[in-house]
Amino acid sequence: MKHLKLVILACLFLSGYTFMTSCKSGSNTDAIDLKLNFKAGDKYLYTTQIDQTIGIMQGLTMNQNMVMDMVYNCKSDNAGVKSIEATYNHILISMTSPMGEMKYDSKDPKQDVMGMNIMDSLIGKSFVMDIAPDGQIIKVSGLDAIVASFNMVNNPAAQQNIKNQLNDTAIRMMMQSSFDMYPGHKVKVGDTWNKKQQMTVSGINIGMENTYSLKSVENGKATLSVTSDLSLPKTEMGADSVKTQMELNGKQEGTIELDIATGQVISSKTISDIKGKMTMQNAPEDINIKSTISVSSKKQ
Template identity: 25%
Template sequence: ELFRVSARLAPLLAALDSVPGENSESDREIHEYAELIAPFKKNDVLELSIKAEEHVLEARMRVDMGVVRMLAAKVPVGPELSPPTDLTEVAGTLRLRAGEDFQLTFRSESEVTTTIDGQDRIDRSTNSLTYDFRVVKVNADGTMQIATALSHASFDKITPEGREAYDSSNPPEADRLTAETMLYGLVIGEPFYLSVRPDGTIAAISGLAEAIERVLDTKAQPPASERERVHAYIAQLLNEASLRDSLTRGFEFYPGHKVSAGDRWSRTSENLTVMNFLLDSRYQAKTLSGDGVTISIRSQVREPNPADVANQPIQWEFVGSQTGMITIDPHSGRLRRGEFTLRLDAEATFEMDGNMVSRPIVNVTKVTVGDPQQVAQKVAGEAVGGSSSSADWVELAGDMSRSRWRASQQDAWLIDGGEIISRGGNYERWSYVEYTDRSFADFEITADVLYAPECNGGICLRATSGGLDGVNPSGYEIQLLGVDTDRNPTGSIYKMSPNGPVSGVYSARPRLVQPNEWFSIRVVAQGPQLTVYINGERVAAYDDQSEPIRSGHVILQGSPEGMIRYKDVRIRPL
């Protein structure tokens, strides 16, 4: 419970300090605490170390200062802030009521690497599908009839041939619609029906044929000569196998009997994608409380089956595994949020031009599923093309004379018209300019950058000036390199531990930008995870599980080899 402090800080501190909360001593201690935290800004992060001598209780807590001010202002702590009720048992079934409405968003990020003649082909895609559900009927045996319709669809595909993006809430002009994007718009809102058992397994999907005919007759209305072809396209989207496979992630994880914390159970399910296989999944109930039930998932792939693609038989040989964690409502069993990562290492063998050909394939898919708002919060700052209110952003560029910027060499830096410019030359090694006004913990930062050839600069995050060796900052550095190299090009991530060596170098994709050309860079830092995007394309990610650096300043690095220009530098706390 010490880590569940976002809404329970006041009673927690009162309990640890033996403060009754309604006398002069309480007022005095709260007043002293208010003075202690006064220098902090709203989005600063305070780290507390607490040790209770009798119980040898230790904890480190990261607390948003806006929450701490709740204590300083003596806001009454209502019943809604009381700790969640511990549960000893939950039903372990899905228990919905007739007439109940809900939504689930299924968001997946996939990266497929295929080796062809020694060269890696990389295909990346981000897909998001939101479904509306209404419980039509609950039978005596607990089986539920649920009406379902796709309400929103988006995707972003990046391949060696180019990029294609679509969002049903903001579709392109008619002359820019492809067959796929046009059909997404047509099937939105078309209902079909699920028959779902109490253990979450989908017993049947019905109404798809009728939905396809409605789309053909009332929306697509193709000429007779095209009807069969358009029918086939629509059937690809309203396809029972793919719908069953994707929707299963939102339902199928219940044992069908009462569950206590620590209980384990297993299930075998079928993946119905091109690489057809079975998943042996093991589940364990981790925590049970009135706040939610968390369940861990570990799966192994078994029994790969051959599949036909483009009328060519493909024989798959692969190994794979899946890990995940889900949170469900303890009363209804409805999914709140789930996160899954599936990795497959495969080899596809098929016939091409009369010869048998083998292709190594690595497929990594990350899926977030749950309430649309929770999914959006989870992936905020990660979705390509995501937008945020401008009011959330802090513009960092300003007059160099202001105290919030401090340069290691004043004559090496200039701020002019919204640009922060490293002049280059006339100094040894690197120079730095530090935004000293405040520290940042979890955030999204964006900038437009242009650098000269041979430059070696960087954007240092959660940084401390001189923390590495007395001269160079500690923190995480995002590399900016004007050298044509595949070794740690622009976008790579370095970890520079305080008073320690540079470590944890995570290379980006091969060079995507050229010197003397403007490009956009975006970094999302949440907890131990950092993700880097260049021109909207994800190029590097780092999950620091070894003493992650939690907060610090933004420091820009200059290079003696030439000028580096930073424009529209802004940051948004998360």
């Protein structure tokens, strides 16, 4: 069940990373209005890949690779508020650790690695987000049907855990961390703006202080840079018998290339380095998490 919880959490982070958009056309000297600019009927396939190395416990290392394909379908545009249907299309997760290897691929229905084929229940399922031009997520709907599709009536604790991971607040916070990048005013090349975010997932408090900069506007594309300070204040997790305490801090930087006319993310890449302490049974261990997150998309 711990593995399932980690996978669901990873999927939420992945889905949150699949959508960072913008703007109207202009030259390097024109001010542009960065905002969500999908049109009703637009549909895009976004692919997000996370390559992660986790170092912990006296030099032990775990490598993770996670890929998620999601389809974003703009169902309507109501005075600038976009109704976006997000559909899980494909999930691939592989892990390598001193305990061995594990791989899950939603395209392979024959496999059942550590019971993780329960994730098949996500494929083809959708939820809907109403998103304001400034990136604020106004409403999330359709999550109850996704939770019910897991059909774990014989394991109410597991069902409740899934419900906690896939509720309105969790999805809203996760997606907000990707959408909340717009300055709220027109900007020119060289301008910077700051965004602070705070989200809580499974009791873990994640603080992000982001600085964005418009680097260039050329050939219908806009390029942004982003640098972030990440912090996870000291937090206790788990049952009393296996209580774990974590405290982490880190940095992140990257670039985002956008299609100016539509706001489509053509590509993005961010690299993060997070360090801190994980304490189990009063035994602290250093932990280091290095991640590379890449996003690409195409119109369908």
